Amino acid sequence: MTPRRWAELTWQDIRDLPKEPGVVVLPIGAIEQHGPHLPVWTDALLAERYAQRAFELLPQDVSALLLPTLSYGKSNEHTGYAGTIALSAATLMSVVRDIAAAVAKSGFTRLLFINTHGGNKAVLEVMLRDLRAEFGLLCFLAQGQHDTSRLPDIERRFGIHANTAETALLLHLTPPLVKTPLPAAHYPAFASQHFNLTSAPQVGWLTRDWSADGHFGDPSAASADDGAEWFEQxxxxxxxxxxxxxxxxxxxD
Known part of the structure; x- marks a missing residue:
């Protein structure tokens, strides 16, 4: 079986691996508040578990190498809540650049990010092109997709953090870390007709602007069964x- 975990290999192993075709994969999450019911590990945990499961599902003829998860991200929207560890955009860009430089120096030509924290997305989108220009790496930003059709419209629009889906995923993956009773639904009183919270046209905001407890959405509607289905999707x-x-x-090329 082709080795697929960067951290378990020696430097000679990595040197001698075929580089073409192939892709190196870096999961990126965050350590940040996730309401009164989910651990601060939530995003980093999801990045790690999605990557692990995705690699289990890969056909054996796919050449891919999994880096250890980068657990910290740009989480300044969650400052003001104990436990949040936030990298600045500049720091995250520097860390990602240094990792990418090492990947390129090891002879690889492709780097894919699995991102599970919304606050990282804009930074990583900038880095995709910067890393291509500086190192010649082809870079990709992967986002998992699942069927949200069963969720109410308000949850799909405003359930953006520690919501039904994230709570369901952790009820499936790490139920002892989910505190019960689950909190009631909370949606921001966001009345703008022209700006959005997470997509352009957009307004800058902090979580504490809208939520004292730190969640957006309805955790009480979550179930482990839904979490298992969504995780696999x-x-x-x-x-x-x-x-x-x-x-x-x-x-x-």
Missing amino acids: LAASIAVQIAEASTFRVAN
């Missing part, structure tokens, strides 16, 4: 993206 969609990234080429 998310991991499977990430596995497909890893497989495609491993052989992706540009026209003039």
